[in-house]
Amino acid sequence: MVSEEMLQIMDERGTVLRPDLVPALSDVEWLGLYKAMVRARAADDRLQEAQREGRLLIYPPNTGQEAAQVGPAAAMGERDWLVPSFRELGAYLYRGVDLATIFLYWAGFDLGSRFPERVLPITVPIGTQMPHAVGIAMASSIKGEDTVTVAYIGDGGTSTGDFSEALNFAGVFNAPVVFIVQNNQYSISVPRLKQTRAETLAQKAVAAGIPGMQVDGNDLIAMYAAAQQAIARARLGGGPTLIEACTYRLSPHITVDKHTRYRRESEVAEWRPREPLRRMKAYLMGRGLWSEEQDAALYADYSAAALEAFRKAEAEGELKPEDLVKHTYKEIPAHLREQYEEYVRFLEGEVE
Amino acid sequence: MVSEEMLQIMDERGTVLRPDLVPALSDVEWLGLYKAMVRARAADDRLQEAQREGRLLIYPPNTGQEAAQVGPAAAMGERDWLVPSFRELGAYLYRGVDLATIFLYWAGFDLGSRFPERVLPITVPIGTQMPHAVGIAMASSIKGEDTVTVAYIGDGGTSTGDFSEALNFAGVFNAPVVFIVQNNQYSISVPRLKQTRAETLAQKAVAAGIPGMQVDGNDLIAMYAAAQQAIARARLGGGPTLIEACTYRLSPHITVDKHTRYRRESEVAEWRPREPLRRMKAYLMGRGLWSEEQDAALYADYSAAALEAFRKAEAEGELKPEDLVKHTYKEIPAHLREQYEEYVRFLEGEVE
């Protein structure tokens, strides 16, 4: 059930190798997907800058992984659920997450988790979101709804117990869920080859008896096609699929990470020409749908929009002390109210 | 890396189908292995009786799984490690565990965990022993020793996160460990088919990129052959193997389990003729090495020996209060000593 070869539809120069496999999107739609990648890139660049300026506390860059995120996000239906990990900027933005929200999250603001209903917030403990995705999908089945859940995880995350348990549950309950492994070749400093002896991460699906496939994660067309097919199958009751998106993290793990401690610049340089935007742009330009000028203008627009979003975000107030205790339980229990009141008394200098 | 077909060397009537694959053991050695199965069966029968008589608190029977246990245990080298789960009577006995120790364990006596150095004690939390086996094997590699670790788990246990994490570690560190999954078709009431959608449990190995194979777990010759090969490979630096032993739990999950709540008697009846002792006996008798009379006498001897072991075990004293606090830490900390002394004062009625 695991395909032997990595799915690639468009090569690294944007030439379509498998016209038979190209999904039937209009030119405008392909252009729309490309624009979503540019938007993610521009936002990512600005977020990285913001971190360097000290406006964010920390930030996990996304550069190079846009196709693996925009492709599946675009293939989702409106009422489908997205269960991200933490590095899915392209998918968040596509699924309607406000960039200001992302900014606020990494700025360490409390107000950063205002995600749309069907997009789960960022979660930090690696792997733990996988069972949530399966549970959401199981609930869809139980309720007789035909929504599908798309869940993201990294190559490192595939080593966690929760990942395996979740895949196995998904198989047993035939849950309508699509797992996207963004294999960006590193788990912080640990290279993919030291993460597991499995030849592919797609073959992790075999343990759960579900279909797995490896896709060129920098090929937007292939990522869209693979996700579309898997989502359609899940929607029709065909159960879960694991998609390994082979991509590369062109940036450090997080903005403060000195990645040359564990990988050579030359390796990064080798991957750079294969990155997804360049490729899709070549495809669109080859078809006369796009120009360098338009591209530069678009990037500039998105950059400006990002900066505007940041400014808006920063204008939001900080968390007030009372917000602290309001969201532990639906109703504030007595002991917590007392603790809060004691703190307020301290703040007011009214201590007896 | 996962074989397509289940390895069977001897069919259900004891006829050798694949003479080319029969390991080069002498007649006496094969007979010895068979005797080990009879010993396990006799002990198991007596332990089940003892439970019904109230001498044991609980007991997980083993009937039908003897080949899956004696085969690998016999293929191990003297200094190899055995990491059992809790239903491996045949393997324990073969690796030198005193039957009295097993008896004491299920009788709820404290003194029940006197296992030989290289046999880990029974552990109850399913799946958690797998990383221990890998750690032991990693330590062997680190120390430059050529010992191999053989670890047991059940079909239900393959769904745990610890199982997957352990397999993955074993692959990454090329650990000299052989995992035996005793697929006895049930995890308490949950049938194998509801435990995972994987067609075989052997294919769970694929997720970790290690070899996996499915073996007729009721075929002693096949179990010995498969384990021998895997152990030899591990010893020579070839890394881990997963062996799925397809067998059947002919008895209830534990002695107090009413197994007809979840499976039909007819299903059990279907499996009965395929059980491992009957088959190996036919093989030996076919070769003129064994007779029904000898068989009956052997079973009677082992039964008597088992009862004798139980009597010996029950003569052992119960745990004394001071033993309670002696083994939490290497040295008894002050607070625990005080707690103990307070208890002793209570027992002595000397309370102030």
Add this chain to the structure above:
Amino acid sequence: MAEMNLITAINHALDLAMAQDERVVVFGEDVGVMGGAFGATAGLQAEHGEKRCFDTPLAESAIVGTAVGMALNGLRPVAEIQHPGFIFPALDQIVSHAARMRSRTRGRRSLPMVIRLPHGGGIRAVELHSESLETFLGHIPGLKVVVPSSPYDAKGLLLAAIRDDDPVVFLEPTKLYRAFNQEVPDGDYSVPIGRAKVVRPGTDLTVVSWGAYLHEVLKAAEILHEEGIGAEVIDLRTINPLDRETILASVKKTGRFAVVHEAAKSFGPGAELAALVAEGAFRYLKAPPMRLTGLDITIPPARAEHHYFLDARRIAEGLRRTATQKGTGGTLHG
């Protein structure tokens, strides 16, 4: 009204909740055809279908993790963990998600989910079947933790837990499953989470306990009664949030306090109770707060567990010491 034991009361509560609200689903290891290791879910699959009561693979983290997902997507999952010690593989999902989702999203998402599991010992079981988990679970902000001590409370608290919009861990004292019968209403009712109950009034000392031990404490109180010592016994019922009001009111009246629990002493639940009494009723205390607890050891094997678990006699001895200690701790004239 019918006489029933605690496990039947739980079974009735689940059945009722499933009948009333189709969002309620019940799952875990062996809960379907077999009806659970102890029979709590007997008949539910037959009655409500395989979609709403089903077996899972053997994986506690995924059991709790999928419950989180189901709760996010509109169901009210009730997950069963088979034995006390098997909560540990799932603790990460509880700490990192179940208890945290509301605060992580500043109240925008709630997780109405229940985790049921057997609790406590004295049942001569193998390892990890007799553990007490109050401390591990009680220290997790965002989680509610309840422990019934009777069939009536079991049904009422479980119904309350299932209807609560916060995640609740429902601890079921295994020893009480079939220990005694009690009249339990056939229909709907609930017992409020967060309220302790004075189950025996008294004036000489306050004793807080819960679960199976409550019954040993009541026996101990009877022993003391015959000696002329009146113990006020409080069934805690909820571990988090604690009902400090009921406890402190009693201690202020009696001036003496003991807590009795199965868990190990150090960092055990009794520490919190002793501390809150020392803080909240300091001036009323005539003797130090007393903790009668398990030893700071792993629960011993079945045949030695009687050294670990307290019976009424041993409890009475401890309470007697507290009740008779010279009352010179400057109380009342504070």
Add this chain to the structure above:
Amino acid sequence: MAEMNLITAINHALDLAMAQDERVVVFGEDVGVMGGAFGATAGLQAEHGEKRCFDTPLAESAIVGTAVGMALNGLRPVAEIQHPGFIFPALDQIVSHAARMRSRTRGRRSLPMVIRLPHGGGIRAVELHSESLETFLGHIPGLKVVVPSSPYDAKGLLLAAIRDDDPVVFLEPTKLYRAFNQEVPDGDYSVPIGRAKVVRPGTDLTVVSWGAYLHEVLKAAEILHEEGIGAEVIDLRTINPLDRETILASVKKTGRFAVVHEAAKSFGPGAELAALVAEGAFRYLKAPPMRLTGLDITIPPARAEHHYFLDARRIAEGLRRTATQKGTGGTLHG
């Protein structure tokens, strides 16, 4: 002797232990080439080889579980967990095995292993990077738990932990990693596990704290000193087993007690300390024991964490209340 910060002291301890004893191996996520998320293992792989210092896949349960196996097979493993909250996936291995193997085998097997992990907050990190784990770990019989508050103690306690034949969890206050330098001996020494230390003498009240907060408490003590209140400050250093002797001796002298910690209050480590003081020094107490702790909430996001974590001013305010409360709790004339 050299001036160094806490993380360097840890690095030196690991290096020394590895050089002295070839059974010591160090592993975890990113500890090899990268030298660990905070640099604790920098250079160890280069110095001692890939067999003795290596990266693992991302799987905390297996990290601790393989450590158990290695310890059983003659090594002395030192496993690193990358951030505080990621101990939870491994807690089952700790409870069910690491802490239990000795009692399970009645002393026939011991597990000399160390689990190191960053601990505590105030570092403006994302979720699950700032947690305090004393209660979860302290309540597990068979486990030792230590927390250094200075480079000197970090090196000495870590060497003691590695040589201990019981499993030790070594909590490293992240906030102190690079907070200050201290003279630390180049060579071998150890700081005994299980001993608290009076780090500032005083006569008016006893304050117990540890880790990063100890330094805030010392600042608070300075504030009080200027007001004429003498706080005796004790660095707890070991969470389990607790050094009751040192604490009780101090409280018997001062008659007042406060514990200051980062963890949430309910069922937090302060409960145990307050309880043991109430039990063990009842007649000496002039005021109720005081707990200055985190709120009973999930640690808030970075920009709001200052509401949660206590600074010297807030600590001083609490201590002042305890120190000045009318001393009418019938003490001393008991």
